[in-house]
Amino acid sequence: MKLSIKLRITIWFTTLMTLLTVIIVGFMLSTGKRLVLATTQNKLIEAVSDVSTKLRFNVNGFSLEEGVATYHEGVFVSIYDETGYLLYGEVPEDIKNDTAFIHEEIQEVHQGDATWFVYDSVYKTKHGMVWIRGMISRENEYDTFHVMSRLVLIGLPFLILLAAVGGYIIAKKAFRPIQKIIKAADEIGDGKDLSQRINLGEGKDEVYALANTFDRMMDRLQASFENEKQFTSDASHELRTPTTVIISQCEYALEHAKTVEEAKEALDKVLYQSHKMSNLISQLLLLARADKGQQKLNLEQINLSELTEVVVEQQTELAQEKKIHITSQIEPEIVMLGDETLLMRMLINLISNGISYGKEEGKLAILLSIEKHKVKLVVQDNGIGIAKENIHKIWSRFYQVDSSRSNSSVGLGLAMVKWIVEAHNGSVMVESELGKGSVFTVILPMSNGEG
Ligand code: ADP
Numbered sequence: 001m002k003l004s005i006k007l008r009i010t011i012w013f014t015t016l017m018t019l020l021t022v023i024i025v026g027f028m029l030s031t032g033k034r035l036v037l038a039t040t041q042n043k044l045i046e047a048v049s050d051v052s053t054k055l056r057f058n059v060n061g062f063s064l065e066e067g068v069a070t071y072h073e074g075v076f077v078s079i080y081d082e083t084g085y086l087l088y089g090e091v092p093e094d095i096k097n098d099t100a101f102i103h104e105e106i107q108e109v110h111q112g113d114a115t116w117f118v119y120d121s122v123y124k125t126k127h128g129m130v131w132i133r134g135m136i137s138r139e140n141e142y143d144t145f146h147v148m149s150r151l152v153l154i155g156l157p158f159l160i161l162l163a164a165v166g167g168y169i170i171a172k173k174a175f176r177p178i179q180k181i182i183k184a185a186d187e188i189g190d191g192k193d194l195s196q197r198i199n200l201g202e203g204k205d206e207v208y209a210l211a212n213t214f215d216r217m218m219d220r221l222q223a224s225f226e227n228e229k230q231f232t233s234d235a236s237h238e239l240r241t242p243t244t245v246i247i248s249q250c251e252y253a254l255e256h257a258k259t260v261e262e263a264k265e266a267l268d269k270v271l272y273q274s275h276k277m278s279n280l281i282s283q284l285l286l287l288a289r290a291d292k293g294q295q296k297l298n299l300e301q302i303n304l305s306e307l308t309e310v311v312v313e314q315q316t317e318l319a320q321e322k323k324i325h326i327t328s329q330i331e332p333e334i335v336m337l338g339d340e341t342l343l344m345r346m347l348i349n350l351i352s353n354g355i356s357y358g359k360e361e362g363k364l365a366i367l368l369s370i371e372k373h374k375v376k377l378v379v380q381d382n383g384i385g386i387a388k389e390n391i392h393k394i395w396s397r398f399y400q401v402d403s404s405r406s407n408s409s410v411g412l413g414l415a416m417v418k419w420i421v422e423a424h425n426g427s428v429m430v431e432s433e434l435g436k437g438s439v440f441t442v443i444l445p446m447s448n449g450e451g
Pocket of ligand 1: 349353354356357358375381383384385386394399400401402407410411412413414415437
């Protein structure tokens with residue numbers, strides 16, 4: 001049988017408590033009983049010896065000092081002559097007259113349910129001898145003790161029950177958050193509702209910490225799940241546009257193109273869209289591999305200065321179409337450990353963005369230098385800039401502030417830049433002002449490409 005943790009904890013500590021209480025109470029009762037017995041007997045002996053000190057003999061017999069009571073604090077005291085004849089004092093009814101006299105020994109005399117302790121002491125002088133007898137009822141002395149022990153024995157089960165119920169309630173309360181976690185996890189599992197949270201709020205114990213960790217984990221899971229969904233839908237959308245153009249151009253050419261020129265025109269469009277698609281697919285493939293951690297860096301010592309020169313030269317042609325003036329300040333012979341293809345892609349993406357989002361007859365400056373033993377690349381334009389509210393979004397895949405502006409790219413460029421830089425253990429940041437321009441700064445370690 002499988003019991004819940006609450007029940008197991010409750011059973012365990014209730015059993016332990018019962019055991020402990022039984023042992024402690026048992027010990028207390030047995031020592032208590034012995035203690036009462038010893039006190040009772042001491043009281044008896046003391047009473048007898050007290051009387052003996054107050055006894056006087058003379059020729060006429062014995063006399064007692066004043067103030068000797070025959071009954072005091074449960075002890076009866078009486079005096080007998082040597083034949084056992086009662087000379088003085090009271091004898092409780094329960095004590096038989098034939099109880100033998102034994103010097104300085106406690107006898108137990110049973111009468112019905114009653115038990116008495118009887119203690120005798122012989123008192124001898126040259127004038128004669130007497131027995132002093134003390135008698136005390138055992139029950140009398142035990143009474144309070146018995147009442148108390150009965151109270152304890154009756155009260156104990158109630159106390160244990162109270163502890164068990166209280167313990168169970170506390171355990172149940174402590175486990176309530178866990179119940180909530182189970183419920184939330186179930187609902188997520190059943191309905192794939194990733195927006196479920198436990199929302200326990202702030203608390204000090206471990207269960208609260210667990211619930212909050214769970215919620216944070218769900219935040220991240222939901223975000224990445226939604227990113228994934230967004231990515232898939234964006235990717236399908238981006239692939240659909242060129243596909244539709246290709247199909248319609250082919251259909252048009254097949255049905256309506258009469259001259260070779262007309263067919264060529266359609267083919268041109270098909271080719272352009274095919275390049276665009278192929279470019280998109282290879283970028284997607286790269287990012288997908290990067291996500292899976294399969295994209296290994298092909299690390300080698302590369303001359304980043306030369307690589308930057310080459311890219312700048314390539315891009316100058318594009319820039320000229322927009323009459324953008326490119327200036328570069330490249331520190332020579334910067335050699336670093338890196339993946340040439342990926343770093344080239346990074347340079348192309350940053351510089352081509354500077355051109356795409358630059359203003360006609362604008363400026364684009366490229367600076368490459370070593371600073372604090374690290375490579376620093378700055379790509380600065382005086383183009384359209386990025387609004388503050390959009391600046392954090394530009395690194396997301398498929399994000400475009402204005403998708404009508406560039407028809408050849410789809411918003412993967414900066415996502416790739418970020419991935420490439422981070423894969424080289426570097427960092428990239430942007431400062432931008434709408435209408436004034438943007439500055440992208442990349443910092444890369446010179447060695448140690450993969451950390
Ligand atoms: P895209 O394919 O659209 O260029 P990117 O990932 O390279 O995609 O850039 C994402 C968005 O960031 C761009 O659509 C653009 O709005 C903005 N952006 C990138 N670079 C610049 C820049 N130099 N100046 C202004 N906006 C930029």
